[in-house]
Amino acid sequence: MxxxxxxxxxxxxxxxxxxxxxxxxxxxxxxxxxGLGLSMVENLVVAVDGQPVPxxxxxxxVSNRTFTLAQMETEYAARWEFGAVATVTVLHxxxxxxxxxxxxxxEDLRISYMPFPLRGRxxxxxxxx
Amino acid sequence: MNASAKSGIRRGVSLYxxxxxxxxRKLTLEQCVAEAAKIGAPGIESIGEQMMPxxxxxxxxFYEQWRGWMAQYGTVASCHDAMLDTKKYKHRLLTDDExxxxxxxxxxxxAKLGCKVIRVLCMVSPEIMxxxxxxxxxxxVKMGIEVHAPYYFDHPWIMRHLEAAARLGTKHYGLxxxxxxxxxxxxxxxxxxxxxxxxxxxxxxxxxxxxxSGQLSEYVIFEARKMGGNxxxxxxxxxxxxxxxxxxxxxxxxxxxxFHIHAKFYEMLDDGTEYSIPYDKIIPALKxxxxxxxxxxxxxxxxxxxxxxxVDSVEQVRRQxxxxxxxxxA
Numbered sequence: 001m002x003x004x005x006x007x008x009x010x011x012x013x014x015x016x017x018x019x020x021x022x023x024x025x026x027x028x029x030x031x032x033x034x035g036l037g038l039s040m041v042e043n044l045v046v047a048v049d050g051q052p053v054p055x056x057x058x059x060x061x062v063s064n065r066t067f068t069l070a071q072m073e074t075e076y077a078a079r080w081e082f083g084a085v086a087t088v089t090v091l092h093x094x095x096x097x098x099x100x101x102x103x104x105x106x107e108d109l110r111i112s113y114m115p116f117p118l119r120g121r122x123x124x125x126x127x128x129x
Numbered sequence: 130m131n132a133s134a135k136s137g138i139r140r141g142v143s144l145y146x147x148x149x150x151x152x153x154r155k156l157t158l159e160q161c162v163a164e165a166a167k168i169g170a171p172g173i174e175s176i177g178e179q180m181m182p183x184x185x186x187x188x189x190x191f192y193e194q195w196r197g198w199m200a201q202y203g204t205v206a207s208c209h210d211a212m213l214d215t216k217k218y219k220h221r222l223l224t225d226d227e228x229x230x231x232x233x234x235x236x237x238x239x240a241k242l243g244c245k246v247i248r249v250l251c252m253v254s255p256e257i258m259x260x261x262x263x264x265x266x267x268x269x270v271k272m273g274i275e276v277h278a279p280y281y282f283d284h285p286w287i288m289r290h291l292e293a294a295a296r297l298g299t300k301h302y303g304l305x306x307x308x309x310x311x312x313x314x315x316x317x318x319x320x321x322x323x324x325x326x327x328x329x330x331x332x333x334x335x336x337x338x339x340x341x342s343g344q345l346s347e348y349v350i351f352e353a354r355k356m357g358g359n360x361x362x363x364x365x366x367x368x369x370x371x372x373x374x375x376x377x378x379x380x381x382x383x384x385x386x387x388f389h390i391h392a393k394f395y396e397m398l399d400d401g402t403e404y405s406i407p408y409d410k411i412i413p414a415l416k417x418x419x420x421x422x423x424x425x426x427x428x429x430x431x432x433x434x435x436x437x438x439x440v441d442s443v444e445q446v447r448r449q450x451x452x453x454x455x456x457x458x459a
Contacts, residue, residue: 001432002152033148034178039217073219081182083152112216113252 002031003120007105008085012126014095021095023057024128027085031107031120035081038062038072042117045106046090059089096128137421138412140453141165141172141207142446143391144180146428149440151180156443162198164443168450172207172423173199174248174389177238185234192241199243207423208246208273208305208389209239213253225260232261240268246389246422248305251275251286255293258302265301273305273388278373281310282383291386303386307427309393312372314405315340316395318433320365325437328361336366346370377410384418395430397448401455412456424453 008027015023030036044060046053060067062080066089080086088105103126108117142165150156156164158180162173177184181191199205213231215223223231239247247265249258249272258272265272274290276282287304294302320333332353339349346369353366380387396404415424426449431440 002435004436005152029152033145034176034212035182036178037214037217039219040214042219076217079182082148082179083154084182110216110219112212112214113250 001033001120002029003122005029006031006107006120006122007103007124007126009103009124009126011085011087012101012103012128014128015089020093022093023089023091024095025087025089026103026105026126028088028105028107029083029085030080030109031122032109032111032118033082035079035084036109038067038075038078038080040110040112041072041080042108042110043106044069044088044108045104046088047104048090048096049102050104053090053092057091059091061087061089098128100125100127136416136457137419138415138457139172139423140170140450140457141174141423141425142168142170143174143176143208143210143425143427145174145176145210146426146446147442148179149431149435149442159198162202162204164446166202166204168447169454170426170446170450171204172425173204174208174210174423174425175206175242176210176212177235178212185238187238195242206239206243207425208248209235209242209244210248211235211239211250213250225257228257229260229264233264236261236264236268236270236272239270244270246271246273246305248389248391249274251277251280255289258290259293259297262297262299262302266299269301271301271303271388273303275391276304276306276310277391278307278309278312279371281373281375282306282379283375291383294386303388304383305389305391306380306383306387307391307393308406308408308411309391310373310375311377311407311411312405313341313374313407315368315372316405316430316433318396318404318430319368322433322436323361323365326361327359328365329356329358332356332358332362333365336362336369340369340372340374343374344369377407377414380411380414380420381418384420387418387420387422389422390415390420390424391427392424392449392453393427393429394445394449395428395433397445397452401448401452403449403452408452408456412453412459426450 011027014021104123107120111118144161147161349369350366394403
């Protein structure tokens with residue numbers, strides 16, 4: 001549910017730090033009917049043009065705080081609220097080349113009443129200016 | 130006085146129904162309340178973690194604002210849907226004591242909203258519920274186990290809950306049945322979505338007919354495979370396992386334990402009926418049992434159409450309430 005709204009494609013952009021492109025980021029929404037504490041976000045997967053991004057290069061930011069996937073596992077205060085746009089950053093020197101790219105995003109959410117994680121999956125073409 | 134007031138059945142909306150519009154920031158929490166008020170459905174059910182960002186740590190100012198809205202729109206808080214995240218930690222479940230902390234939190238929140246009932250998910254055990262009863266009594270908020278498909282009234286798990294409640298003789302432990310337990314036809318909007326995803330129309334139709342005719346799920350799943358069904362076809366056949374078609378008359382029999390009703394629906398048709406769930410049988414059964422409580426809309430069609438069609442939850446809920454008005458007056 002809400003899979004088609006996971007990637008906010010118009011927000012995709014390269015990330016610049018001190019004049020250097022250090023990666024790229026995009027806005028992301030939760031594929032579930034309520035918000036969750038970050039410890040219950042089991043996993044996030046990002047792939048660009050068919051190539052999966054190494055998990056250690058992914059950062060997740062919400063409410064002005066930034067986490068690695070490993071840090072999210074034990075984060076019990078910060079929440080990914082329902083419909084809120086979080087920022088997913090991929091640290092990758094040089095970022096993405098200008099033009100169109102196929103962005104794929106998977107969320108595995110640990111839902112207490114379900115025997116298996118709920119998987120949300122979205123894929124969109126994004127344009128890097 | 131209108132007919133619904135006479136029968137003691139009151140109309141309400143779970144704001145879950147407007148999730149699509151809230152998610153996309155087309156409606157705010159206040160606007161969701163206003164939409165329910167507009168169709169004469171004063172009972173407002175809510176999920177803290179859905180439309181109250183910051184839950185469970187909401188400031189007093191939030192509750193003041195909430196009570197202000199209830200007064201302004203002529204609505205009342207009917208029910209809070211508790212979630213109980215037993216899998217908060219990756220490598221272990223919450224202990225019983227930790228569960229009680231969560232119950233206290235949710236019951237206190239419900240009392241502050243003005244709710245008389247919380248919905249408890251059906252996976253919560255009778256043992257945990259028994260432990261939570263003193264907290265519910267303290268806040269004077271009733272706890273209703275959601276009877277949600279594939280559970281149904283006579284399921285052994287639900288029977289154990291009722292036995293535990295009867296043993297305690299408490300008024301604070303009962304049921305919140307979800308009308309999805311009366312699904313006589315699988316939602317056609319869900320069938321059509323499977324077709325868009327790549328399922329085989331012939332097999333989808335077979336499964337719909339087999340479900341409607343009451344065939345056992347295991348046979349339907351086997352047959353879908355035998356017909357050469359792909360993974361989507363088989364998963365549609367497996368829907369038969371997750372759906373139940375029980376007799377609405379059971380509502381009358383279990384009435385002493387029914388605190389609140391989730392009026393689940395998938396698709397209101399142009400003729401004012403729901404495609405899957407027979408409200409023309411449900412409402413007479415509620416009347417026969419002298420149900421005193423809310424009929425709380427729970428629209429769940431958005432997830433099946435959002436990939437291809439515009440979602441208009443407000444219109445779907447409006448249509449469901451037009452049907453309720455008609456059936457309550459009958």
